Amino acid sequence: MNSDTESELIRRGQAGDRKAFDQLVRMHQDKVYGQALRMLKSETEAQDVAQLAWIKAWNKLDTFRQDSAFSTWLYRITTFTALDAIRKRDSRRESLADQEFLEHASQSEVSPVASAQQIRSLERKELHQRLLQAIEQLPEKLKTALKLRELEGLTYEEIAKKLNCKTGTVMSRLFNARKSIQKHLIDLLP
Known part of the structure; x- marks a missing residue:
């Protein structure tokens, strides 16, 4: 059609x-x-x-x-x-995990040092910090394409026009940017 x-x-x-x-x-x-x-x-x-x-x-x-x-x-x-x-x-x-943790902690003689929510908050802050570091380490062309796509929500075509390149180039840059970030954060994956 x-x-x-x-x-x-x-x-x-x-x-x-x-x-x-x-x-x-x-x-x-x-x-x-x-x-x-x-x-x-x-x-x-x-x-x-x-x-x-x-x-x-x-x-x-x-x-x-x-x-x-x-x-x-x-x-x-x-x-x-x-x-x-x-x-x-x-x-x-997370709610189920929290509930299990709290049940276990209430049955334990030792009180937890931090709540599950506090631990998750620290983990999120660490992840956010590591993500920002990974993005900053990207070559400028990859970083720019990623920011235009993820932060500004532009389409591949709009990014291509803005960067004066082909749509395929934009797709390649985004792929490489994401792969690089993934490698930087690999130790945080389960």
């Missing part, structure tokens, strides 16, 4: 045409689900997140201005929806 047809479907969807939006869903559903699955590593959670991302896309379709690709806009919605799901999942896991 060409971009003129997609633009027409978007325009009709923005006017409230659910059938047009259904066609957009069929065109992009594999990409949305794939992104959710890559982030969540669980088919069930990915299906839930994909469905929620589509609901959000329908509710926010009128805000899409077509100054970037529709797929890029969907990618952002899916990514943020998946990140919310990960935060909630991790929060539930």
Whole structure:
């Protein structure tokens, strides 16, 4: 399907045409689900997140201005929806771990030096500090591309225009920046 047809479907969807939006869903559903699955590593959670991302896309379709690709806009919605799901999942896991820790501590004769919340807070501060150090050690081209993408939320195309390079170059720089940061933080991984 060409971009003129997609633009027409978007325009009709923005006017409230659910059938047009259904066609957009069929065109992009594999990409949305794939992104959710890559982030969540669980088919069930990915299906839930994909469905929620589509609901959000329908509710926010009128805000899409077509100054970037529709797929890029969907990618952002899916990514943020998946990140919310990960935060909630991790929060539930932390709550269970905290509860087990507190039960164990209350049965112990020795009182804990710091609460689980204080320990997590220190761990987050350390991680944040290490992340900032890793970013600062990046070559300037990689650091700039990463900041434009992650802090300013620009699309690959927007970054390419801003840096006067090809989209593929932007993708390569972001990949290399993330790999470098990952290597710097490898000792913090479980």
